[in-house]
Amino acid sequence: MRYIFFSLLLPFCLTSSPTSTLALEYKSEHTQNHNFASKSIDETFYTRASQLVQQQIDLIARIEQALTNPDANRLRSVRGQLIVQTNSVEGFVNRQYTSPVTLCVPRVDLSVSPLPNQLTKSQAQIYCSLYTSSQELLKLSPMLDRLLSRRGELALVRQLPLVTGERQFDPVLSIAPIQHPNLSQVAAPFSTGEPNISTDTLATEQQFTEIFSPSVIVARTAKTAIANYTPPLQPAIAPPVEALTTLANAKQILTATQQAFPPKTKFTDPHETAVTLDRFAYDLDPQESQTYAKFLELPHTGIFRVLHSSAYQRPLNTLQNRLQPSVSERYPFPLLGDAQGEFNPSLALQLVGDRFQLGHQGVDYSFMLDVGDVPLEQLDGKLQTVASPTRQFFLNYQPPKQLDALQVERRRFLTGKDQNWNQSQAILAGATAELNHTYLVRSLQFHIPKTIAIGQPISQPERPYYLDQLQQIQSSDTLLAFRAVRRRSDGSYTVLWRVLNQLPAPQIVDVE
Template sequence: MRYIFLSFLLPIGLTCWDGKVFAVQYQPPSSVNHTLVVESTDENFYTLASQIIQQQLDLIARIEQALVTPDANRMRSVRGQLISQTKITEGFLQRQHFRAKSLCNSPDASPVSGNFTKSQVQIYCSLYASSQELVKLAPVLDMSLSRRGELALVRKLPLVSGERQSDPVLSIAPVRYPYLNQPATPFATWEPNLAQQSPKSFDSSTLPIIGRVAKTAIANYKPPVQPAIAAPQSALAILANAKRFLSTAQVNFPVGHQFTDAQETAVTLDRFTYGLDPQEPQIYAQFLQLPRTGIFRVLTASAYKRPINRMTNRLQPKVSERYPFPVLGNPKGSLKPSLALKLVGDRFQMQHSGVDYSFMVDLGNISLEKLDGKLQGVASSTREFFLNYQPPKQLETLQVERRRFLTGKDQNWNQSQVILADAPAKLNHTYLVRTLQFQLPEIVLNSQLIPSERRRYLDELQQVRSSDILVAFRPVRQRSDGSYTVLWRVLDELPAPQILGL
């Protein structure tokens, strides 16, 4: 275990993670006074108090994020910001009343000397109480920072005096200081980019060959296991109490004072980045009234991938969990047939697991409302293939068939065109997809041997759930990041395919 000796000497002008700086500077306490001292007008009191409350709200949001993030630099930032924010709050409170504890702990905190109103005393005491709660986080953050030091390199902070320090081993090499706006460097820094070793049209690393041993891109390579980080319950309780006190303070402000909820802002930004705009379902409400239709946002493939050499908390929900793919048919046990569509380069492609596969064609500018299960209005060759295609019933042949659609090679179904698993993305074009999805038993996926005492359950252990669905989708909007908003409609649900001889 690496032991991190944390120095509380903070650099001048320590910036917070998201680039914000404190708007209120710490000032020394005013002269001793045992009553509320009105150094400014009521308007200035409310202005200064609202600024400090907003700072505390933003700091709480950053602390909550840092507690579940493996980045050591983010934890160091909020630790320093907690010290600075505590001093700023103390300075404001002491300028208003010399003994906040005696005022706010009295049974009936009331206006003193007629200078402040009851609402102002409530704001004052709520701000004092929240600050006292946040101070309790110091040892929790110190402990969390020491644990982050086991995952990433924690560099020394610069000296407050600005004195230069040399490396203790290589004296000619200056000490490298951290830039806290950037993630700390993880100790396991080398990860190969497996995507570069696969064809651009698809990633073969996501298509394991089931039933036999296959070569991997790098022999004996095992990807690093991402850390699992849960926020300490003691820290969450402290933050909840602090937010409760701040909520009490906010309701005592005059009408017109606005406070920003950083968590709500983060949710809004996340939805803007990955989700639909709120008005989009309303625009296409008439189409969405049709049975088995829907709307969702097709993201680029990079949105679902973790950047290499970047640590993430595997307990945090991924993009695919926060914005799941639309479910096409009725769940069959734990199998939920879905339209797992993504954008790979400039092409639409389904995201598959196991032995799932699909194929699609661009039908051109055809309205979704005019399509049905019989594919009226579709070219006869395409219609016959999509309706009459029969998937193989053997596991190995099924995987060979999947690669034919992925690569376009060795297709022997006498079509005038090659049928692929992807198609170029074009706005206001309609695409026809036939998707086959399977849920193989664990004993087949993991090549497990069946113990003798469980062989009487062999039929149940070998049960395969599957679906075969004909669906069409139409991109109706393209975003600046390359993603599309698409409308989809299930045209028909074909008989579930079977896999024999498992």
């Protein structure tokens, strides 16, 4: 009887067993789906939050640049980007938790305070950092508006288009369409109409200024190339201290919150990127110094990048903040000797057109000659490997001792005219740039006092003091050589240089 009972019960047991198995499988699958969904939500949070943090970092860098840039359109751009970024951050934080003010008040400690169910401790830190930094940057809005009104004094600020209901033509001149600004371009400055002189004839911005100034000739007043013309004075723009403080606070918050992201999350620093790009445009490559390390171990040697003269000039009809460091200040020319107070003889070598030339000021001048494919190691202070006429001229040349005669001598080397030195070719201040060629240079530099350089009239009683100042002028006479070892696609060269001899410093004993 017992066996009959179990035989009747067996089909029911077999029928219920798959149901239990399916229930267990469903429960396991539901748990896996829940964990996967939770992981997916976390990844979405970190992905979107990292994008907003990076955008915030980039915006801070753009605002810092706009604060010191005279372009009004750049200020208008960051002003609009600040509004867009603030709305993006607010939308993100409100989707995570609707009361950021309650959660992110400064007195709340996230390690002990209750967190929303959907946020972990690290997520709450990121959440509050984004919200706090965004609110900090929002304080810049009135300052940016005030600065934009000042930029309007330098360049034309056109009206932005309206969303709807805008006139298509000028209200006064009905046939003239309204012109809207392109914020990706520089605003047109009011100070236009600068003379269009070829920059290939100029070596430095200082020389560009001298062309139109009345003191081209030292200690004399000369006629200007354009009568009654005064170059426009460039603006001096210093960023407000309160704006820099606000940006620093926001940057500090964002820097601290980067530690809360997963280790694989990476952020880029726009300042480091800008420095890298600037060095790529104007400086040597890091490996170049290593390539020529053996040569650079020799005394009085160096390596630097020779740029086109346009790199040191301000483009015509453009604005430039004169408080910002120029290219020559960021990447100074190599010094040819020990600094002597304000007098620092340097190798101001530049490319003027397709020629190497030293950019001199005042009564400084130089002359150079291409000696061909001669290694720098084979050159010495006596120039034994150089042809005799060239060697004799470079070693025995004596500069004049009068200020006026020095300036006449300078023009001889610039023009190649009136040279009675018994040379088979003219000795010039520049030479055609050729790769793997070596150039011999004699550079004479002077530190003229300002009282002498401006050319003010000197009375007879003041003449002894004036002559005493002339005799105390600091000067240098350097014999050196350089070799072009690399040419880049932008036309700039990498050169190795070596000082061969420091000749006796020339003396100026009188004006005439």
